[in-house]
Amino acid sequence: MRTTFMANANTIERKWYVVDAAGQTLGRLASEVASILRGKHKPTYTPHVDTGDHVIIINASKIELTGNKLNDKIYYRHSQYPGGLKSRTALEMRTNYPEKMLELAIKGMLPKNSLGRQMFKKLHVYAGSEHPHQAQKPEVYELRG
Numbered sequence: 001m002r003t004t005f006m007a008n009a010n011t012i013e014r015k016w017y018v019v020d021a022a023g024q025t026l027g028r029l030a031s032e033v034a035s036i037l038r039g040k041h042k043p044t045y046t047p048h049v050d051t052g053d054h055v056i057i058i059n060a061s062k063i064e065l066t067g068n069k070l071n072d073k074i075y076y077r078h079s080q081y082p083g084g085l086k087s088r089t090a091l092e093m094r095t096n097y098p099e100k101m102l103e104l105a106i107k108g109m110l111p112k113n114s115l116g117r118q119m120f121k122k123l124h125v126y127a128g129s130e131h132p133h134q135a136q137k138p139e140v141y142e143l144r145g
Helices: 026-038 090-096 098-107 114-120
Strands: 016-020 054-058 074-078 085-089 123-125
Touching: 016 026, 026 054, 026 098, 026 114, 074 090, 085 090, 090 098, 098 114, 098 123
Parallel strands: 016 054, 054 123
Antiparallel strands: 074 085
16 A cells, blocks of 8 residues: 655755746735645645755845836834834835835735744845855746746
């Protein structure tokens, strides 16, 4: 009788990928990166184990949004004090905090538990085209579409 392969922490081999966000649509890029972080692109994917790879995203400041979302999409956060609701448009976020914009989109596509937090730690986002992870010899990942 054959048994289904179940990955564990000892059998996982992690790779490093570089993704160029220049000219890419935010949601489409985020969903593909979230899939890599979860490990769903591997045949050894196991739902209860973090089988994902590290992803480096460069040129986050050149991400695109469709339609009029740059002006209409609003990011909210709260200071936990009464009346402490703060808001920023997507244009302000892309200008001042391009890494945060991508991180929020990808984090929303990962599981909301300890495994998801562990997966999120493998994401490295940079606004420019330079990154400090050359020693890991990352492969260039071509996005579909």
